[in-house]
Amino acid sequence: MRLMQRLRRHAPSDPPAPATGSVAALLERLNLVSQVRLGRALLIEQMDTGDCGACALEVEALNDLVRQLERLGLRFVHQPRNADVLLVTGPVTTNLREALERTWLALPEPRWVMAVGDCAVDGGVFKDSPAVHAGAATVVPVDLAVRGCPPTPEAVLSGLLTLLEANASPDPMTQARHDPTLSA
Amino acid sequence: MSARALILAGVAVPSRPWPRHVLSPPSWDRLAAMAEPTLRLVALWADAEQVHALFEPSGSSEAPPLVASVPVEQGRYTALSPQHPQAALFERIVQDLFGHRAEGGLDDRAWLDHDRWPQRRPLSPRPLVAGAEPGPPELREPAEQASHLPALHQLGLGPAGDVPGGPAHLRLTLSGERIIGAEWRMGYGHRGVAAMMRGKSPRAAARYAARLAGDATVAHAAAFARAAEAALALAPPPRAAALIVAALALERVAIGWSRLAAIARDAAAPRLAGACGLWREQLLRASAAAFGHRLMMDLVLPGGVTADPSAGRLANLQSSLASLSDAWRRRPPPPRLAGAASGRLAVLLTGIEPDLATAQAALAGLPDGPVMASLPDEVARRSGEGFGEALASRGRTLHWLRVEHGLITAASPFDPGLLALASLEQALAGQLVDDVQHTVNLYGVHSPGMDA
Numbered sequence: 219m220r221l222m223q224r225l226r227r228h229a230p231s232d233p234p235a236p237a238t239g240s241v242a243a244l245l246e247r248l249n250l251v252s253q254v255r256l257g258r259a260l261l262i263e264q265m266d267t268g269d270c271g272a273c274a275l276e277v278e279a280l281n282d283l284v285r286q287l288e289r290l291g292l293r294f295v296h297q298p299r300n301a302d303v304l305l306v307t308g309p310v311t312t313n314l315r316e317a318l319e320r321t322w323l324a325l326p327e328p329r330w331v332m333a334v335g336d337c338a339v340d341g342g343v344f345k346d347s348p349a350v351h352a353g354a355a356t357v358v359p360v361d362l363a364v365r366g367c368p369p370t371p372e373a374v375l376s377g378l379l380t381l382l383e384a385n386a387s388p389d390p391m392t393q394a395r396h397d398p399t400l401s402a
Numbered sequence: 403m404s405a406r407a408l409i410l411a412g413v414a415v416p417s418r419p420w421p422r423h424v425l426s427p428p429s430w431d432r433l434a435a436m437a438e439p440t441l442r443l444v445a446l447w448a449d450a451e452q453v454h455a456l457f458e459p460s461g462s463s464e465a466p467p468l469v470a471s472v473p474v475e476q477g478r479y480t481a482l483s484p485q486h487p488q489a490a491l492f493e494r495i496v497q498d499l500f501g502h503r504a505e506g507g508l509d510d511r512a513w514l515d516h517d518r519w520p521q522r523r524p525l526s527p528r529p530l531v532a533g534a535e536p537g538p539p540e541l542r543e544p545a546e547q548a549s550h551l552p553a554l555h556q557l558g559l560g561p562a563g564d565v566p567g568g569p570a571h572l573r574l575t576l577s578g579e580r581i582i583g584a585e586w587r588m589g590y591g592h593r594g595v596a597a598m599m600r601g602k603s604p605r606a607a608a609r610y611a612a613r614l615a616g617d618a619t620v621a622h623a624a625a626f627a628r629a630a631e632a633a634l635a636l637a638p639p640p641r642a643a644a645l646i647v648a649a650l651a652l653e654r655v656a657i658g659w660s661r662l663a664a665i666a667r668d669a670a671a672p673r674l675a676g677a678c679g680l681w682r683e684q685l686l687r688a689s690a691a692a693f694g695h696r697l698m699m700d701l702v703l704p705g706g707v708t709a710d711p712s713a714g715r716l717a718n719l720q721s722s723l724a725s726l727s728d729a730w731r732r733r734p735p736p737p738r739l740a741g742a743a744s745g746r747l748a749v750l751l752t753g754i755e756p757d758l759a760t761a762q763a764a765l766a767g768l769p770d771g772p773v774m775a776s777l778p779d780e781v782a783r784r785s786g787e788g789f790g791e792a793l794a795s796r797g798r799t800l801h802w803l804r805v806e807h808g809l810i811t812a813a814s815p816f817d818p819g820l821l822a823l824a825s826l827e828q829a830l831a832g833q834l835v836d837d838v839q840h841t842v843n844l845y846g847v848h849s850p851g852m853d854a
């Protein structure tokens with residue numbers, strides 16, 4: 219009983235509000251790609267492209283809260299063919315470039331790519347190594363970048379919610395209610 | 403002549419804490435031919451001119467490790483893998499990075515080099531333009547089919563997707579649900595860490611050590627820092643040393659809980675999985691509050707630590723640890739695993755409490771004073787060689803460094819997974835496919851630090 223109380227006391231806090239700055243750009247792209255409406259659910263395929271493991275650990279920390287995640291409409295899948303979002307961690311080593319390209323192609327359109335962590339964003343500390351490609355954007359189009367080494371689970375979640383909002387609200391008028399930058 | 407005497411007869415090169423002995427090629431050949439059960443090879447690595455091997459006396463002997471080196475002649479040296487099978491993986495790595503050939507080795511296929519690098523032998527003084535040599539060879543042939551087994555089939559996983567221990571390629575040879583053979587192909591995560599370290603000062607290069615493996619960031623950073631301190635004959639202040647002991651123990655507990663959560667989830671023990679996930683999260687938050695980073699990445703540098711938590715923050719960390727220890731003692735029951743896995747699970751479970759105690763004791767007895775040694779020019783420009791080690795949840799991290807006039811000229815990091823891989827592949831034979839995920843976790847094989 220005391221254990222349960224303690225667990226509850228330390229239960230993760232409420233998810234942070236989505237970072238809305240990049241929603242406009244996402245919406246624009248969404249309008250271009252025929253506005254396939256997927257509703258408030260995003261299926262996420264995580265791909266490790268030479269991650270040190272810490273970014274993956276922090277993404278996994280989200281999985282520990284999986285009930286909350288699904289309530290928010292976010293679900294990790296293990297099949298790129300079923301996924302809406304490719305969540306890339308790691309700088310893209312030369313040895314994994316082809317695997318990234320193939321995985322990206324396996325996602326149905328419209329597909330989003332989220333680069334999570336400094337490595338995936340621009341290669342991070344490894345950007346000058348000849349053994350890496352300096353980030354996911356050098357290989358596939360990236361829609362959203364989440365910095366940090368590694369980013370906190372909250373920052374990753376915030377990024378995912380940004381995509382979710384864009385995904386669920388192809389209509390700019392609906393979106394305007396959530397995004398002050400669009401209402402002006 | 404015993405192997406020990408043979409090594410000690412070599413020309414001693416100063417290196418701390420253990421001297422390195424350079425053997426003539428004929429002496430090395432004799433060493434390679436000796437079946438010497440009292441010496442266990444734990445690492446083999448190279449620089450541009452020599453190949454080095456670190457042996458530990460097996461058993462309870464107090465004797466220090468022994469380091470033997472041999473000059474590479476015409477691109478070759480005599481392999482140690484026939485007598486020390488665990489050397490095979492290191493020999494493949496040395497061949498890929500430097501081009502030194504292990505003559506008579508058990509396995510000469512590429513490991514890190516997948517024919518995708520702009521240059522082959524990137525650490526050799528004369529790298530080759532890619533494509534100048536044939537690409538990576540194939541995986542081993544499946545084991546001979548035993549007549550009493552139903553038809554074998556093969557299952558190839560990865561490198562993309564959820565490969566246990568990955569990103570990697572895992573090929574399982576199966577008879578029904580049972581594994582007959584398992585072989586990993588790794589190297590996918592190679593980022594060129596040793597190459598990035600060269601030409602930098604140890605403090606500047608520490609960030610690469612901290613990013614070898616996210617589940618051992620403190621342990622790799624601490625082993626690297628200890629190697630650099632050994633090379634420069636520098637000592638961290640007592641307060642820093644105690645904080646490092648605490649940080650290493652906190653990392654082992656947090657990662658231990660991560661691993662337990664994954665194993666419990668896989669082995670249908672959801673209550674333990676859920677509890678470990680939450681405890682880990684609480685511990686990471688407590689660590690972040692005290693040290694400024696959830697995983698304590700970049701906390702440890704050669705000469706000390708970068709954060710000095712205030713008394714109030716330390717008290718908070720202490721009280722979090724007290725309540726976590728209390729919670730851990732009332733943990734839900736662990737899953738039941740079969741065979742060797744159950745022994746390894748017991749080790750993981752019983753290790754948490756002493757680590758929590760170690761962290762608490764180190765924090766309780768924290769000496770006052772600075773947390774970073776000053777680095778006057780005279781020290782910063784020294785030359786030397788050093789080894790450093792530290793304990794991660796998955797096992798021991800080891801680093802070797804050569805520093806010349808304050809800059810790293812050669813570096814070799816060793817992740818615990820490198821020594822564990824061969825025994826893991828053996829342990830999987832005979833198991834069910836469903837057991838792969840937690841077995842890999844229990845053996846501590848995780849590719850990022852191994853691929854470097």
Ligand code: SF4
Nearest residue numbers: 270273335336337367
């Ligand atoms: S961004 Fe940092 S934490 Fe993430 S993979 Fe790169 S080095 Fe590791």
